[in-house]
Amino acid sequence: MTTIRTEKKEDIDAVRQIHLAAFGGREDESRLADRIRESAGFVPELSLVAETSGRIEGHMLISKAELVDGQDVEDTLVLAPIGVLPEAQGRGIGSELIREGIRRAGQLGYKLIFLIGHPSYYPQFGFKPAVDSGLVLMQFDVPDDVFMVLELTEGELVRLAATRKEKYGELKYPQTFFA
Ligand SMILES: CC(C)(COP(=O)(O)OP(=O)(O)OC[C@H]1O[C@@H](n2cnc3c(N)ncnc32)[C@H](O)[C@@H]1OP(=O)(O)O)[C@@H](O)C(=O)NCCC(=O)NCCS
Numbered sequence: 001m002t003t004i005r006t007e008k009k010e011d012i013d014a015v016r017q018i019h020l021a022a023f024g025g026r027e028d029e030s031r032l033a034d035r036i037r038e039s040a041g042f043v044p045e046l047s048l049v050a051e052t053s054g055r056i057e058g059h060m061l062i063s064k065a066e067l068v069d070g071q072d073v074e075d076t077l078v079l080a081p082i083g084v085l086p087e088a089q090g091r092g093i094g095s096e097l098i099r100e101g102i103r104r105a106g107q108l109g110y111k112l113i114f115l116i117g118h119p120s121y122y123p124q125f126g127f128k129p130a131v132d133s134g135l136v137l138m139q140f141d142v143p144d145d146v147f148m149v150l151e152l153t154e155g156e157l158v159r160l161a162a163t164r165k166e167k168y169g170e171l172k173y174p175q176t177f178f179a
Contacts, residue, residue: 002093004100007047007059012037014056015049022083029081032177036063039176045104046077050084050093058084060097062105062113066172067135070165077105078173079115098125106152113152114171119145126150133157136168139178147171 007015012034019030036042041064050058060082067076079101084093102125105113114130115122116137127148130137135157137147151157160169 002050002052002057002091002096004048004050004096006045007049011049011056011059015059018056018059018085019081019083021085022089023081029083032081033059033061035176035179036061039063039174041065041174041176043077043108045108046101048097048101048104050088050097052088052093057088058082058093058097060094060101062101063174063176065114065174067112067160068170068172069160072165075110076171077110077113078171079113079117080177094121095125098122102126102150102152111151111153111156113150115148116140116142116146117148119148122148122150130171134161134164134168135171137171139173 015033016030019033020027023029037047043063046062048060049056060079062077062079065076065078067074082094082097102113115127127150129145130147130149131144133149135149
């Protein structure tokens, strides 16, 4: 049985190994997780591990970013990185991490979660293209369908569009993502 729980200090090495393995040896995602953990945007309850029989098999981080509308700036959330050990993929661990992250983020009072991810994986959790709600991402040059948003509070995207001062709202990832 797999348990989804908050990451502890003693999990950090295993978490690094998960991202290294999940992303084919590339260090970008494990380093990103390390930087987010040390940053102001870190939300400890939203750094989740999947543990099966004492072994950490997956990790997901949801952390703070900003939603900007002209002079107005609101706290929001971004999901990244998420990784599951290659030999443990396809057993629902990624889905369990995402569902628990969504549940916790809602409990913490956040209204939206953004991500850049595969458009065939994330819609099952309720993520949809953010551009359809007048939200844009200027920091990364990615196709529209990979920049997605999930509503934790129903009607939030309509509310934002109705009260928006600028033509578009902009999601801004913190500097942590670029260091
Ligand atoms: C993406 C990832 C976290 C999903 O975790 P998981 O435990 O394998 O996910 P689940 O078992 O809940 O779901 C598996 C399904 O997701 C699909 N899937 C996995 N990775 C995918 C991807 N990058 N794009 C689209 N679909 C993907 C699988 O095909 C599978 O579909 P099926 O159930 O119809 O066969 C994991 O595959 C992983 O670590 N991948 C490498 C790192 C990565 O790409 N991270 C995400 C960056 S956006």
